[in-house]
Amino acid sequence: MLAKPLQFPADIPSDYEMLVDEPVYDPAIHLAVDESRQVETETLADFGYNKHEIADCPSPIAVGGPFRVLSPEGIRVTTEVLSRLRSTAESDTGNRAPNYVAGGVYKSRFLRDLSNCTELAGRVSNIMGTPLGAHTIPHQQLYVNFAPEDVSKAVDNWHTDSIDYDIVILLEEPDTFDGGKFQYFRGTDREAAEIFGTQTEELPVGFSDELPESRVVSAAKTCGGEAVCQQGAKVVHRAQKLNKPAERTTLVISYVPLDVRFKDQNNLERIIEWDHAGTAAELARHCSWRSQARLQNILEDLPINSDSESVLERLKFAVADVNKLIELLEAN
Ligand SMILES: [Fe+2]
Numbered sequence: 001m002l003a004k005p006l007q008f009p010a011d012i013p014s015d016y017e018m019l020v021d022e023p024v025y026d027p028a029i030h031l032a033v034d035e036s037r038q039v040e041t042e043t044l045a046d047f048g049y050n051k052h053e054i055a056d057c058p059s060p061i062a063v064g065g066p067f068r069v070l071s072p073e074g075i076r077v078t079t080e081v082l083s084r085l086r087s088t089a090e091s092d093t094g095n096r097a098p099n100y101v102a103g104g105v106y107k108s109r110f111l112r113d114l115s116n117c118t119e120l121a122g123r124v125s126n127i128m129g130t131p132l133g134a135h136t137i138p139h140q141q142l143y144v145n146f147a148p149e150d151v152s153k154a155v156d157n158w159h160t161d162s163i164d165y166d167i168v169i170l171l172e173e174p175d176t177f178d179g180g181k182f183q184y185f186r187g188t189d190r191e192a193a194e195i196f197g198t199q200t201e202e203l204p205v206g207f208s209d210e211l212p213e214s215r216v217v218s219a220a221k222t223c224g225g226e227a228v229c230q231q232g233a234k235v236v237h238r239a240q241k242l243n244k245p246a247e248r249t250t251l252v253i254s255y256v257p258l259d260v261r262f263k264d265q266n267n268l269e270r271i272i273e274w275d276h277a278g279t280a281a282e283l284a285r286h287c288s289w290r291s292q293a294r295l296q297n298i299l300e301d302l303p304i305n306s307d308s309e310s311v312l313e314r315l316k317f318a319v320a321d322v323n324k325l326i327e328l329l330e331a332n
Contacts, residue, residue: 001261003293005133006285008105008116013278016106019084023077025113030074032225033123039067041127042217044234048188057265058257059165063184063217063230064127069120069169070225079171081110082144082249089146096156096206099149103276104142115141115253124167124229124255132165132255136286137266139276143252147180147242155180155239155248157206158196160189161232162267165255168219169227170248177246181218182228185211185236192236203236204270211236233265256286260293264321272328280329287321294318 012018041064044054054060070078082101085108089101105112114120116134125132135141140163145156168182185192189200196207218240219228230237232254242248256266268283295318302314 001293001297002131002258003133003260003289005118005121005258006136006289008112008134009138009281009285012106013103013276015277016103018106019081019108019110022081022108022110025110025117027117027119030071030077030114031117031119032068032071032074033120034068035123035126037067039064039127042186044231047186047235048191049234053188056263057231057234058259058262059128059130059231061128061231062235063228065167065228066219066221066226067123067127067229068223068225069123069167069227070171072225075171075225077110078114078251079249081108082146082171082251084108085144086146089144096159099146100156101144101146103139104144105138106278111142111251120253121255124165127229128165128231131258133258134256135163135254136256136289137163137254137271137282139278139282140254140271142254145239145250145252147177147246147248149245151242151245154208154241155250157208158185158192158203158211158236158238159206160200160203160234160236161254162204162270163254163256164231164233164265165229165257166232167227167229167253167255169225169251169253170221171224171251172247172249173224174221177242177248179241179243180246180248181240182221182250183216183218183238183240184230186215186217187211187236189234189236201267204267231265233267260290264290264324268325268328272332283325283328287325290321291319 041061043060044062047062085101089099105115121132193200298314
């Protein structure tokens with residue numbers, strides 16, 4: 001049950017301002033994906049997820065990479081665009097990233113086109129083993145994490161993402177900074193939550209405690225422009241502290257599975273609370289997109305002799321995401 005990728009909204013939320021005079025994104029110049037290169041992956045089963053949890057996910061893959069995304073020119077232009085957005089960086093008031101830019105696609109046309117690049121989405125889809133499209137909640141399509149000014153703080157503490165799939169692209173050469181590695185926990189969200197003394201739903205808030213070293217993997221990125229892709233809602237991960245001040249920048253681009261048969265793994269309960277400008281409309285588009293594809297499937301596929309019980313079941317399934325959002329909006 002494949003949905004077509006959702007088009008970017010026609011307008012942008014009023015709180016944002018787009019850069020002017022930007023370079024134009026061109027995958028032939030700025031991208032350096034190589035489909036012929038084999039990418040190492042680890043599965044949800046490797047992490048200890050059980051068959052019911054895995055059956056809820058369109059992809060069996062937990063993490064893949066590193067793999068090349070940006071060309072040297074892509075890194076140069078992205079770095080230049082980010083230097084113009086640095087003044088819009090925010091600091092999480094809780095336990096997450098102390099120096100980040102959110103909603104990058106509402107600030108930069110170049111970053112929007114990179115995040116919506118079908119060639120890149122195709123590469124990530126092939127690695128993750130399921131068709132993916134640019135994330136249907138535009139505010140989540142692109143995050144940037146800069147190194148914190150105070151190096152005693154983690155770049156981003158242990159957490160799971162509130163969105164389901166993403167890639168983390170490093171801009172600098174890995175040998176230009178000490179520490180600051182992208183790391184993931186080879187275990188389930190339940191295990192990590194137990195170690196942190198919390199519930200899995202709370203993992204997105206971030207935890208600074210250490211996880212058992214023997215089960216922590218550092219992504220072995222060999223050059224700037226490389227990325228790791230992950231099912232971020234299932235993989236407990238962090239960007240560790242830097243050992244001394246340095247530039248260390250990652251671009252996080254998010255995706256949604258186009259196969260909408262599966263449960264929505266995006267954490268709408270949490271996203272709605274962030275209440276960025278445009279959130280309600282973004283979530284309405286996301287849920288409508290999922291329900292529309294499911295309703296379309298009824299139109300194309302419902303046997304005319306179906307009994308009322310199975311019709312009811314399919315209708316409920318089709319509108320489940322929209323109904324959930326109605327409840328969330330009424331409760332907020
Ligand atoms: Fe993350």
